[in-house]
Structures are given as structure tokens and as C-alpha cells.
Amino acid sequence: MPVTVLLVDDEPLVRAGLRAVLEAQPDIEVVGEAADGAAVIPLVRRLRPDVVAMDVRMPLMDGIEATRAVLRTVAEPPKILVVTTFEDDEYVYEALRAGADGFLLKRARPAEIVHAVRLVAEGESLLFPASVRRLAVRYGDGARPAPATPPHTRLTEREAEVLRLMARGLSNAEIAARLVVGAETVKSHVSAVLAKLGARDRTQAVIAAYESGFMESG
Amino acid sequence: MPVTVLLVDDEPLVRAGLRAVLEAQPDIEVVGEAADGAAVIPLVRRLRPDVVAMDVRMPLMDGIEATRAVLRTVAEPPKILVVTTFEDDEYVYEALRAGADGFLLKRARPAEIVHAVRLVAEGESLLFPASVRRLAVRYGDGARPAPATPPHTRLTEREAEVLRLMARGLSNAEIAARLVVGAETVKSHVSAVLAKLGARDRTQAVIAAYESGFMESG
DNA sequence: GACCGTCTCCCCCGTGCGGGGGAGGTCCGT
DNA sequence: ACGGACCTCCCCCGCACGGGGGAGACGGTC
Numbered sequence: 001m002p003v004t005v006l007l008v009d010d011e012p013l014v015r016a017g018l019r020a021v022l023e024a025q026p027d028i029e030v031v032g033e034a035a036d037g038a039a040v041i042p043l044v045r046r047l048r049p050d051v052v053a054m055d056v057r058m059p060l061m062d063g064i065e066a067t068r069a070v071l072r073t074v075a076e077p078p079k080i081l082v083v084t085t086f087e088d089d090e091y092v093y094e095a096l097r098a099g100a101d102g103f104l105l106k107r108a109r110p111a112e113i114v115h116a117v118r119l120v121a122e123g124e125s126l127l128f129p130a131s132v133r134r135l136a137v138r139y140g141d142g143a144r145p146a147p148a149t150p151p152h153t154r155l156t157e158r159e160a161e162v163l164r165l166m167a168r169g170l171s172n173a174e175i176a177a178r179l180v181v182g183a184e185t186v187k188s189h190v191s192a193v194l195a196k197l198g199a200r201d202r203t204q205a206v207i208a209a210y211e212s213g214f215m216e217s218g
Numbered sequence: 219m220p221v222t223v224l225l226v227d228d229e230p231l232v233r234a235g236l237r238a239v240l241e242a243q244p245d246i247e248v249v250g251e252a253a254d255g256a257a258v259i260p261l262v263r264r265l266r267p268d269v270v271a272m273d274v275r276m277p278l279m280d281g282i283e284a285t286r287a288v289l290r291t292v293a294e295p296p297k298i299l300v301v302t303t304f305e306d307d308e309y310v311y312e313a314l315r316a317g318a319d320g321f322l323l324k325r326a327r328p329a330e331i332v333h334a335v336r337l338v339a340e341g342e343s344l345l346f347p348a349s350v351r352r353l354a355v356r357y358g359d360g361a362r363p364a365p366a367t368p369p370h371t372r373l374t375e376r377e378a379e380v381l382r383l384m385a386r387g388l389s390n391a392e393i394a395a396r397l398v399v400g401a402e403t404v405k406s407h408v409s410a411v412l413a414k415l416g417a418r419d420r421t422q423a424v425i426a427a428y429e430s431g432f433m434e435s436g
Numbered sequence: 437g438a439c440c441g442t443c444t445c446c447c448c449c450g451t452g453c454g455g456g457g458g459a460g461g462t463c464c465g466t
Numbered sequence: 467a468c469g470g471a472c473c474t475c476c477c478c479c480g481c482a483c484g485g486g487g488g489a490g491a492c493g494g495t496c
Contacts (some may be wrong), residue, residue: 171419172482184444188444191484204387207387399474402476403474436471448485448486454477465468466494
């Protein structure tokens with residue numbers, strides 16, 4: 001049985017592109033399309049797709065809200081693959097907290113897109129294997145509910161600098177030497193990066209840096 | 219002053235491609251070409267390039283030998299950027315031990331090629347910042363000289379499997395659970411992977427996996 | 437002035453990681 | 467029958483890493 005996919009994106013061009021890429025695969029079938037998050041829930045109920053490829057920015061209901069809505073209201077929810085651009089990286093964290101199973105860059109090559117759909121369909125988290133649930137837990141059943149003002153997820157300049165060095169294989173001590181700061185300072189930045197990326201350790205952060213295209217913008 | 223580059227590759231097509239990509243940059247200048255490693259030394263002496271883009275497989279003298287020869291005989295040697303394919307990955311380790319400053323896949327995108335040349339020109343090791351020297355030291359001044367038969371650097375199936383899981387952010391314990399083996403077994407495989415890739419820790423191994431295209435072949 | 441984000445540095449603490457060994461088993465090619 | 471590669475598991479050990487706190491200084495904003 002093929003993997004069934006529902007496309008949710010306000011741009012017809014993007015939907016057409018995704019459809020072309022995915023339908024070229026014998027084991028993947030696009031069963032429907034929606035132009036806004038607001039239309040997702042009834043479609044999911046009717047079509048029961050395995051995977052929803054969900055855009056982030058949409059006019060009525062964005063992908064984050066739509067993800068939350070689907071996971072909250074549908075009995076056996078589909079896997080949510082958030083489709084985004086690196087410019088949207090501030091939403092990535094939100095998407096993960098909302099329960100998304102992975103995210104994918106629009107600039108990704110066709111093979112990667114196909115790969116991503118297959119992976120999440122198999123139940124794999126595309127980017128952060130365990131941290132998705134970890135974050136959900138941490139903010140979900142904590143003493144106080146999730147803060148109304150979400151933590152700022154956009155990396156600061158310094159944090160981005162640290163991540164770049166991490167992703168080149170430097171240790172904390174080496175980064176400290178390079179930036180001419182104390183080792184504890186680097187630890188602080190690393191911790192902030194891990195939190196913002198939803199990564200459990202530096203390896204996952206580096207994976208995020210590569211997968212998101214962060215490493216190509218330098 | 220621009221970065222000067224010497225191209226060494228037996229295939230004219232590859233040389234032409236590299237030249238086209240690099241000369242498109244205002245700060246990079248291709249100052250010469252050679253079709254075999256045997257021709258490199260006099261050219262390096264005459265042209266004094268900042269960087270040598272060195273192919274691995276060449277008919278008379280391969281890139282590893284040529285790298286050794288250049289570093290051994292030239293007073294202020296240029297940076298050596300080994301140009302290879304992932305299929306040549308068994309040579310990568312050798313190249314690093316020979317003193318190469320980085321390596322680059324032929325399939326890399328133009329922007330990455332340019333980036334690689336600039337990086338090594340600036341004195342950065344492209345892939346393994348400290349491990350290059352670390353390996354050189356370990357085998358260079360040890361009690362016995364480097365083994366005549368180089369350690370097998372091609373990853374075994376199991377090791378490749380472990381690397382793939384590492385590069386998806388799994389911890390040793392998670393990999394052990396996934397593969398249904400003991401945690402110590404995973405540690406053994408991880409150690410083997412690190413040694414073969416010349417990586418200091420799992421993060422550097424994951425970087426290697428991404429940079430080499432290993433992650434796209436699955 | 438008060439506030440907030442950022443960068444910097446500090447404490448304690450547990451543990452996952454990686455290095456250094458070894459060892460038994462299978463399979464395969466010679 | 468033997469060596470060799472591979473996979474598996476075991477020991478000990480040190481340390482970098484990451485979590486949990488806090489705190490001071492600076493620069494903006496309101």
C-alpha cells in the first residue's frame with residue numbers, strides 16, 4: 001500500500017511541484033490538496049492521509065496552528081511534515097512543539113523530499129528523533145503551562161557563530177579559544193543553541209545546521 | 219591579492235570545470251594545471267600557488283603520493299585540497315595522513331567548491347580541524363613507523379549502518395536498541411568509524427558523513 | 437528610571453562518550 | 467587447516483559534555 005500524502009500550501013506552484021515530485025514515486029500517492037491550514041481538518045478526516053506536507057506561512061491559519069489543530073482533534077492523526085524555508089526558522093521550534101514529525105526545506109532536492117516523506121511515514125522523526133517529544137513533555141506537563149510568549153527561537157549572532165563552529169567539528173574549548181571568551185561562556189551559548197534547535201546534544205544541533213541549509217549560508 | 223590555485227587532475231574535463239567555477243570568483247585565480255601528480259613539484263616551485271586542488275586517482279603518481287612529495291620537498295608548501303569522489307573514500311584517510319588540508323567531492327556544488335578553496339587558503343582544515351595533525355602525530359612519531367599495510371579505511375556494512383544512525387542524531391544506547399545489540403558493541407563500531415574517518419568525536423564523524431555525500435546515498 | 441535581551445562568567449553534578457586494552461564467535465578465501 | 471576480516475561483548479578510565487541554577491554588565495526600548 002502506497003504512502004498517501006495531503007499537500008497543504010497556499011501557493012499552487014509549490015503544490016504542483018510537490019505533487020510532481022512525489023507522484024513520480026510508485027510508492028507515494030498524493031490524495032489531496034489544500035490551500036490553507038483552515039481547510040486541513042475535514043480533509044484529513046475524509047482522506048486519512050499518512051502524511052500531511054504542511055506549509056508554514058498561509059493566509060488564514062498557519063501551519064503551526066493547523067498542526068496543533070489536527071493533532072488535537074483527529075483520532076489517529078497523520079504524520080506532519082512541515083515544509084518551510086530557512087527564513088522561517090523561527091517557526092521550526094514552534095512546529096516541533098506543536099507536534100510536527102519533521103520539517104523539510106522547500107529548496108531541498110526532489111530525492112530529499114521523497115526521502116523525507118518516506119521517513120516520517122515510517123514513523124521516523126526527520127530531524128530530532130527524541131527531542132520532539134522531549135520538548136513537548138517539558139513544556140506540556142510542567143508546573144506552569146507553556147509560556148504565552150514563546151521563547152525566542154531565532155539564534156542570536158553569537159549563537160549562530162557558535163553553531164557554525166560546532167558544525168565544523170570544534171570542541172567547546174576550541175570554540176572558546178577561537179572566540180577569545182571563557183569556556184563557560186561557550187557552554188552557555190551551546191546550551192542556548194541546543195534549546196532553540198530542540199537538539200539533545202551538539203551532534204543533533206549540527207545535523208539541524210546541515211539539514212536546514214544553515215551551513216550553506218556562510 | 220587573490221588566492222592562487224593549481225589544478226591537478228588527469229581529466230581535462232574536470233580541470234576545465236574547476237577552472238570555470240573558480241575563475242568566476244574575483245578573489246580566486248587558477249595559475250596552472252597539471253595532468254598528473256608527477257608533474258606537480260616543479261609546477262609548485264615555479265608557480266607558488268596558495269592551494270593545490272589535487273585529484274586522487276591519476277595514472278603515474280596518485281594524489282596521495284604527490285601530496286607527500288610536495289609537503290616533503292617544498293619549503294613553504296601550498297595548502298592541499300584533495301578532490302575526490304565518495305567512492306574513493308578509502309583514500310581520504312590516507313590523504314589526511316599524507317598531510318592534506320581538506321578534501322572535496324567532485325559532485326559538490328560550485329559554491330561549495332569555492333568555499334572549500336577559500337577555507338583551506340585561510341589555513342582552515344576543511345573537514346577535520348585538529349584530527350589531521352592528531353593522526354599525523356600518532357602515526358608519525360610512534361614507536362614503530364606507520365604500518366606498511368594501511369588500516370582498512372572503507373567502512374564495513376555494520377559501521378556504515380552505525381554511522382547512518384549517528385548522523386540521524388541517535389545516541390549509542392539508541393543505536394544499540396535499534397540494532398538489537400549491546401551498548402559495548404555499538405561503542406566498538408563507533409570507535410572504528412571515528413578511526414577510519416579520522417574524526418575525533420561523533421560530531422566530526424557526522425560532519426564527515428554530510429560533507430562526503432554519505433548521507434545522500436541512503 | 438525600569439525593563440529586557442544579549443553576552444559574559446560562575447557554581448555543582450551526573451553521565452554519555454571515547455581511548456586503551458582484550459576475547460570469543462562466525463564466515464570466507466587460500 | 468590456517469589466517470584474517472568482521473561482529474559481538476567485556477574491562478577500566480578520564481574527561482568533555484550538557485542540565486540546573488545564578489549573576490553582573492551593557493545596550494537598547496518604553
